[in-house]
Amino acid sequence: MLRIAVPNKGSLATQAQAMLHEAGYRQRTAQKELIVTDRANQVEFFYLRPRDIAVYVGSGRLDAGITGRDMLLDSAAAAEEVLALGFARAAFHFAADPGTAADVADLAGKTIATSYPGIVEKHLAEAGIAPAGIVALDGAVETALRLGVAQAIADVVETGTTLRHLGLTTIGEPIMESEAIVVRPARTDPATDLAAERLLRRLRNVLFARDYVLVDYNIEVGRLEAAIALTPGMESPTVSPLHSDGWVAVRAMARVEDCHAVMDRLSAAGARAVLVTRIEACRI
C-alpha cells in the first residue's frame, strides 16, 4: 500500500486535503484521525506536522508527502520535489527594524531569529556572511525582535501584514519563493513507483481541471474560422453539425482566467449560446 504524508495543521492542511479529495482519495473526516486507510485506492494517509513530512519521506518510511518547498530545504532531508501544487505561496525574507540593515551583508555579526535555521545557515554560508548567532524558534519570530532576542529575523512573508504590524522592513531580495509541493524520497522504492505515479497523475489533473474550462457555442459556418482562432483548444476544437442548416456547434478548452474575455470576443464574432462549464475531473 502506498504511504502518503499529509499536513495536519497550518497553511497547507486544508488545501492539501481538499486536493487529495478532488483527486478521488478518501480523506479524514475528524481532526483527531491521524491515519486514514483508503482501501479502494490502496493508499494509506498519515496526517503529520508539515515540518516533519520531508524528514519522514526522506527516510523512506513514507513514499510521498505534501509540504512546503521552504520546509523541504530547511530539513536537508533526502527528499526531492516532484510536483509544485501552486498554493501556500510565500517568500522567505530577512527582516529587521528600518535603518538597522540595508543589505544582507549588514547581517554579519548580528543575531538572527528564525524557525528555519537550516535555510538561513546555508544561505549565509553561501554568501560568506557570518552572523553572531542563529536563534531557532518555533514560530511568531517577528516578536523576537521586540523582545530583544535577536537583531534580525528570517521568516515567511505572504501579504506582509505581520511585518507591517510590527513596523519591520525586509532586507535584500527574497531568500527563496515557496509553495506547496509533493516530495518523494531521493531513493524511491521501485515497488511503489507505479502507485506514486498514479497519485502524481491524479494531482496534475486536479491542477489542470482547476485551470481550464470547457467553452461551447454555436456559430454560422462562414464565421467558424474566426471563432476558432479565439478558441484553439488544447489540440483542436470539436465541431459538430447543428440541425439548422449552415450552423455548427463548437467545443474547446480554454484557460479559466481568459474565459470572460474569450466569451466577449466570441459574442462579438457572432457566436450564440456561449456556455462555459467547469471541468469536474479529467485525465489529460
Ligand SMILES: Nc1ncnc2c1ncn2[C@@H]1O[C@H](COP(=O)(O)OP(=O)(O)OP(=O)(O)O)[C@@H](O)[C@H]1O
Ligand atoms: N501566511 C502564509 N501564507 C502562505 N503560506 C504560508 C503562510 N505561512 C506559512 N506558509 C507556508 O505554509 C507552509 C507551512 O507553514 P505553516 O506556518 O502552516 O506551518 P507551521 O508554522 O509549522 O504551522 P503553524 O504556523 O500553524 O504553527 C510553509 O511552506 C510556509 O511557507
Ligand SMILES: O=P(O)(O)OC[C@H]1O[C@H](OP(=O)(O)OP(=O)(O)O)[C@H](O)[C@@H]1O
Ligand atoms: O505576510 P503575512 O501574510 O503576514 O504572513 C506571514 C506570517 O504567516 C506565518 O505565520 P503563522 O501564522 O504560520 O504563525 P507562526 O509564525 O507561528 O508559524 C509566518 O510565519 C508569518 O508570521
Ligand SMILES: [Mg+2]
Ligand atoms: Mg507558521
